[in-house]
Amino acid sequence: MKVFVVSDGPFGERAYDTIKKEFECEYIILDIPKPESIDDFTEFPKEQVAKIKSADILITYILNPDITFDLVEQVYDNVGYIIVGAWKGKGLKNQLESFKNVICPDIMCELVENGNEIFDEFVSKFGKPKVEIKVENDIATEIKVIRGSPCGGTNFVAEDLLGKNISDIPTKAGLRIQHYPCRAGRIRLFSDEESGRYKAATFHHDAFEKALNKRVSK
Incomplete structure (x- = not known):
């Protein structure tokens, strides 16, 4: 089980410190170039995207909702399961969860098994106490x-x-x-x-x- 915790800075390190005690885990701070306009699609460094695509579990703690969506859209087809730890608004939640291997929990300690083998392996150790x-x-x-x-x-x-x-x-x-x-x-x-x-x-x-x-x- 390979878990990646991806952040844009403020959050995620504490989760990484906890999860790495049970699973192979890596903490990634995204190197995000500033877009020329608000409508631009976020282009992430190819090396980071390639690494993230190898994850069994991806946990995002990205505060910018547009960047969160762009990242998920680019990698969801390759990642086993994605847990969006920071999100804002039911519209974004619905968009993200339209990808069938994505969950946006209200809080991280409410996670329980859902029948997905990869997700359930992670949730056997982390989630609802x-x-x-x-x-x-x-x-x-x-x-x-x-x-x-x-x-x-x-x-x-x-x-x-x-x-x-x-x-x-x-x-x-x-x-x-x-x-x-x-x-x-x-x-x-x-x-x-x-x-x-x-x-x-x-x-x-x-x-x-x-x-x-x-x-x-x-």
């Missing part, structure tokens, strides 16, 4: 991250809650993910950053609650 918890005397003695957010937030929460009493661990998990700090919402380029943060908090709360319930049911 899934954890296992071992407990002794109401203390979390081991927290194993089965699937974590690409930003590394799930691992941060798991490490922070290790050794804590399990009584309020789900609530603490939802709160702690926001102290990572969680960029959910901000990277979507919307003013409503709080909705993304709330989703991330809910997913982590539910993951830890489910893990505790499984432990109790054994």
